[in-house]
Amino acid sequence: MDELANELELHLARFGRRLRLRDGWLLGLRTLWIACLAGVLIQIAGRIQPLERPWLWTLVPLVAWALIVLGISLFSSLPLMRVALRVDAELGLKERLATALTLGDWKGGGLEGRKASSMIPIFQSSNLPAFQSSLITLQREDALTSVRAIDPRQAFPLRWLPRPLGLAAILAGMTIALALLPNPMDAVLAERAAVAQALEEQAEQTEKLREEIENAQKLTPEGREELLRQLAELAQQLRANPGDREEALADLSKMEQALRQELDANSDARQAALEGLAAQLQALAGEETGETTDLSDAAEALEELTQQLAEMDAAERNSLARSLAGAAARAAQAGDTSLAQALAELAQGIQSGDSEAAAHAAQAMSETLAQAERELADQAAIRRVLAELQDGRQAIAQAGQSQALAQSQGQTQSQGQGLGQSQSPGQGQGQSPGGGQPGGGGGTQADTLPPGSSTGRADRPQGAGLPGSVGELDQQVYVPWERRQASGDELFIPGQETGQGETEVRDQTDPLPGTPGQALVPYYEVYHEYLDTANQTIERSYVPSGLRDYVREYFSRLEP
Amino acid sequence: MNEDTITAQDFRDTATAIEEQVGHVIVGQRELVRHTLITLLAGGNALLEGVPGLGKTMLVRTLAQAVDCAFSRIQFTPDLMPADIVGTNLIVEDEAGRRQFQFEAGPIFANLVLADEINRATPKTQSAMLEAMQERSVTVAKTTRPLAEPFFVLATQNPLEMEGTYPLPEAQLDRFFFKIDVPFPSIDELVEIANRTTGAAIPQAEPVADGSTILAMQALARGVPIAGHVTAYVARLLKATHPDDDGNTPEVVRRYVRYGASPRGMQAIILGGKIMALLDDRYNVAFDDIRQAALPALRHRLILNFEAQAEGVTTDEVIGMVLEEVIADDV
Numbered sequence: 001m002d003e004l005a006n007e008l009e010l011h012l013a014r015f016g017r018r019l020r021l022r023d024g025w026l027l028g029l030r031t032l033w034i035a036c037l038a039g040v041l042i043q044i045a046g047r048i049q050p051l052e053r054p055w056l057w058t059l060v061p062l063v064a065w066a067l068i069v070l071g072i073s074l075f076s077s078l079p080l081m082r083v084a085l086r087v088d089a090e091l092g093l094k095e096r097l098a099t100a101l102t103l104g105d106w107k108g109g110g111l112e113g114r115k116a117s118s119m120i121p122i123f124q125s126s127n128l129p130a131f132q133s134s135l136i137t138l139q140r141e142d143a144l145t146s147v148r149a150i151d152p153r154q155a156f157p158l159r160w161l162p163r164p165l166g167l168a169a170i171l172a173g174m175t176i177a178l179a180l181l182p183n184p185m186d187a188v189l190a191e192r193a194a195v196a197q198a199l200e201e202q203a204e205q206t207e208k209l210r211e212e213i214e215n216a217q218k219l220t221p222e223g224r225e226e227l228l229r230q231l232a233e234l235a236q237q238l239r240a241n242p243g244d245r246e247e248a249l250a251d252l253s254k255m256e257q258a259l260r261q262e263l264d265a266n267s268d269a270r271q272a273a274l275e276g277l278a279a280q281l282q283a284l285a286g287e288e289t290g291e292t293t294d295l296s297d298a299a300e301a302l303e304e305l306t307q308q309l310a311e312m313d314a315a316e317r318n319s320l321a322r323s324l325a326g327a328a329a330r331a332a333q334a335g336d337t338s339l340a341q342a343l344a345e346l347a348q349g350i351q352s353g354d355s356e357a358a359a360h361a362a363q364a365m366s367e368t369l370a371q372a373e374r375e376l377a378d379q380a381a382i383r384r385v386l387a388e389l390q391d392g393r394q395a396i397a398q399a400g401q402s403q404a405l406a407q408s409q410g411q412t413q414s415q416g417q418g419l420g421q422s423q424s425p426g427q428g429q430g431q432s433p434g435g436g437q438p439g440g441g442g443g444t445q446a447d448t449l450p451p452g453s454s455t456g457r458a459d460r461p462q463g464a465g466l467p468g469s470v471g472e473l474d475q476q477v478y479v480p481w482e483r484r485q486a487s488g489d490e491l492f493i494p495g496q497e498t499g500q501g502e503t504e505v506r507d508q509t510d511p512l513p514g515t516p517g518q519a520l521v522p523y524y525e526v527y528h529e530y531l532d533t534a535n536q537t538i539e540r541s542y543v544p545s546g547l548r549d550y551v552r553e554y555f556s557r558l559e560p
Numbered sequence: 561m562n563e564d565t566i567t568a569q570d571f572r573d574t575a576t577a578i579e580e581q582v583g584h585v586i587v588g589q590r591e592l593v594r595h596t597l598i599t600l601l602a603g604g605n606a607l608l609e610g611v612p613g614l615g616k617t618m619l620v621r622t623l624a625q626a627v628d629c630a631f632s633r634i635q636f637t638p639d640l641m642p643a644d645i646v647g648t649n650l651i652v653e654d655e656a657g658r659r660q661f662q663f664e665a666g667p668i669f670a671n672l673v674l675a676d677e678i679n680r681a682t683p684k685t686q687s688a689m690l691e692a693m694q695e696r697s698v699t700v701a702k703t704t705r706p707l708a709e710p711f712f713v714l715a716t717q718n719p720l721e722m723e724g725t726y727p728l729p730e731a732q733l734d735r736f737f738f739k740i741d742v743p744f745p746s747i748d749e750l751v752e753i754a755n756r757t758t759g760a761a762i763p764q765a766e767p768v769a770d771g772s773t774i775l776a777m778q779a780l781a782r783g784v785p786i787a788g789h790v791t792a793y794v795a796r797l798l799k800a801t802h803p804d805d806d807g808n809t810p811e812v813v814r815r816y817v818r819y820g821a822s823p824r825g826m827q828a829i830i831l832g833g834k835i836m837a838l839l840d841d842r843y844n845v846a847f848d849d850i851r852q853a854a855l856p857a858l859r860h861r862l863i864l865n866f867e868a869q870a871e872g873v874t875t876d877e878v879i880g881m882v883l884e885e886v887i888a889d890d891v
Contacts, residue, residue: 085789085889094837094846099787132783138568139785139843 004140005104009080011147012097016083018152024073028065029161035065036171043178050188055179091155093146100143103136192243194400199248202392203238206231209388213381220371223378226262227385230255245396246535252393253528259382259389260525266335267379273334274298274372277327277343281305284323296373299366306362309355321351342368390559397556524560531555566776571838574777575601577768581626584763586615587756588749594839595740595856596623596714600672602831603778604737605693605713607678607860612718614742615753620674620714627774628767629671630708634689636681638724642688646698663700668692671708671771675715679725689713690732710774730819730863737828739860784834786845791830793888794850798826800886801862801879812881816868821861828857847888855879 038061046054084097210231213224237251264270278298285304305320312320328343342365349358534555538548575597582593592608596619599606608616617633624631634645647666653659667673668689675689692698693713697706715736717728733739745753756763769777796808802820803813813820832853833845840849859875868878 089889094840094842094848095787095790095844096842098789099785099844102787102789103785135568135780135783135843136785142843 012080012083016078018156022156025158028069032168035061036168039175050185096143100140191400195245196243198396198399199238203235206235218377220374269334321347394556578626581765582622585622587752598835599737600712607715607736607739609717610742616716622765624672625765627769631672632667632670633674634667635676640681640685673713678715679717733860738856781835810885818865819863825861829853
């Protein structure tokens with residue numbers, strides 16, 4: 001490569017760097033408005049849809065813009081010939097540089113490796129007349145003289161483009177203004193975060209409950225497995241939930257419904273009957289009874305009784321048999337047919353004096369008692385899980401609601417009648433021990449809710465103070481009684497002695513106090529249906545957000 | 561000076577001096593003088609078109625004075641014969657009384673020849689003239705006689721009196737390097753013309769060059785380098801004047817041009833560009849040189865169709881639009 005070509009290439013390389021920088025600069029100025037416009041759109045989107053950290057997303061198009069402009073400035077391809085042509089054109093050099101670069105190629109050096117086809121060769125032979133060679137030399141020197149006098153920075157200044165910059169400034173101002181103005185979605189995001197937190201806590205709580213149930217001893221294998229499966233599924237659903245309150249409440253309600261279907265309404269009665277039986281068996285076995293009776297004590301008492309059979313005379317055996325028969329009748333009344341049958345067989349075995357049969361029946365009775373204990377443990381576990389779910393639902397329903405509730409209470413103070421009272425018709429039973437008294441306390445503090453008719457659904461609880469006769473639910477609901485710690489009043493049911501068949505005397509303790517009346521449904525059995533209907537109405541109809549929270553609060557306070 | 565001793569600076573100085581000398585006699589018409597000089601330095605022949613009395617004859621005569629070359633003028637008339645141009649053999653009697661043929665050279669045997677109103681002569685006479693221009697020689701009675709070097713013909717046409725004329729055929733028009741329009745002088749120029757030509761003193765041009773200098777300048781001009789992409793631009797321009805080309809033909813050419821320019825047009829543009837570059841103190845041909853040379857080089861080489869004639873579209877307008885549409889930088 002000769003010196004002229006070398007020097008020319010050096011100058012062109014300088015110009016190339018400057019041109020690349022200027023191209024990137026101008027590209028950046030011309031396209032900055034696009035990045036700013038993207039920022040404005042992101043901010044607007046953040047006001048329409050809840051968007052986490054919108055200010056961070058606003059920076060993304062700016063960063064992308066900067067990277068693209070920088071990449072083009074640094075890495076765009078600009079061959080020397082292209083540089084020469086651009087410099088010639090922009091600075092009015094009249095193709096001096098491009099011609100000199102081409103002539104350098106003819107010189108046989110300086111452009112090795114470059115595509116020869118990109119330039120049309122001027123001279124095919126080096127045998128040129130002297131004057132022509134001198135012209136070529138003069139041309140290259142003329143080109144170098146021109147380029148030496150040019151400062152790339154001055155020749156290619158980085159100009160400001162007022163119009164695109166002005167547009168970008170306006171859009172940037174809009175972006176900043178939108179970022180600084182209060183965003184209504186912030187409350188939604190805060191609520192969502194609170195719900196997500198509550199969901200996480202509930203998921204942890206569910207996991208702990210799962211561990212407890214896994215370690216529980218007295219559950220049936222099927223019951224344990226089913227509960228563990230449902231709890232695992234629930235924990236997974238809660239963890240997968242990004243913060244959707246309704247979805248979480250629906251998952252919890254679904255599990256509650258599934259568990260309530262497995263809930264035995266007679267389990268309390270059964271529990272009471274079994275405890276009564278255990279106490280009775282202990283009494284019959286001559287053992288002392290404590291304040292609380294464990295069902296395992298019943299098995300011990302039964303075993304003791306079985307051992308005492310051999311020492312009993314006929315009258316004692318008959319008395320024992322009658323007691324056992326009475327217990328069988330009570331067990332039957334409580335719905336525990338297997339236990340009733342076992343007791344009846346034992347009573348019969350004892351009465352017949354067949355020790356072997358009695359022992360066999362006692363064994364069966366023990367197994368039945370054990371099974372009953374496990375089944376009752378299952379029910380207790382289910383109730384325990386239900387209680388946890390209800391607590392969890394309440395926590396989730398209330399998560400993030402404090403601020404919204406404060407706003408909604410300010411809006412709804414002047415509205416509505418005591419719709420909430422209709423939810424607790426006051427015709428419940430057994431709210432207080434002794435039963436038979438109207439409960440009426442199941443209402444909420446939602447005295448300021450508007451009448452149900454304002455929501456436009458016929459199946460809503462309507463009016464004030466009306467009993468809970470609602471749409472498709474023609475039953476009257478009541479607040480369920482609490483499980484009584486002691487047995488109920490004794491009843492005397494007169495019978496008629498016909499002299500035929502077996503005669504039984506039963507001592508019955510009625511575990512179901514209350515007044516006879518129309519079929520009643522515990523309110524917790526219809527609660528979820530009411531809740532689902534209310535939720536659907538809230539979603540489908542236009543209800544102010546404050547009132548939505550109010551309805552949710554109302555139902556959460558009603559949760560059983 | 562010869563081609564090995566003349567420098568680019570000498571070229572510029574001599575050309576400038578010639579223009580100055582011609583400018584002493586010819587008022588204004590700078591583009592006419594420049595293009596005529598370019599044609600001379602390119603070794604071509606020029607066709608001038610303008611109304612009578614604009615100084616076309618004066619221009620050639622003054623140019624001949626400035627370059628100190630022989631000048632002749634041929635007034636073409638319908639009865640002009642080829643022998644009146646090239647010469648003929650005459651029977652002469654020597655001192656001994658013997659008769660022999662002696663060639664009597666015609667007016668074409670000069671360095672600068674003015675062929676005035678060439679379109680008035682018959683095609684036969686025109687062809688004799690044009691053949692001599694092309695071949696740079698004359699053949700009479702089987703004897704070929706070369707014409708003088710440098711040899712430059714400046715032919716004229718009068719656009720007013722076309723009746724009874726024999727317009728040059730397109731193939732013959734193509735032999736002219738440049739076609740130069742001679743515009744009517746401005747008022748100031750007319751005043752100057754009046755002052756110069758109606759006074760007692762008649763301005764004269766001083767010789768500032770000779771035939772060998774012109775030849776050396778011609779050779780030097782051909783040595784000016786031209787980059788490949790500039791040559792490619794000229795080729796694209798030429799191709800763009802053809803209406804039957806591919807999809808790159810401008811719409812104005814498709815609509816108004818019947819036949820496009822020949823490769824002689826490209827040669828004229830490039831040679832003209834080289835001389836313009838040297839005159840502009842440069843040693844390479846630029847796109848601007850090409851654009852300046854394109855108009856005089858192509859205006860007589862484009863044949864317009866009837867639609868152009870009906871709409872009054874001129875070749876200058878078509879060439880202007882072609883120059884706008886064809887992009888120079890296409891590397």
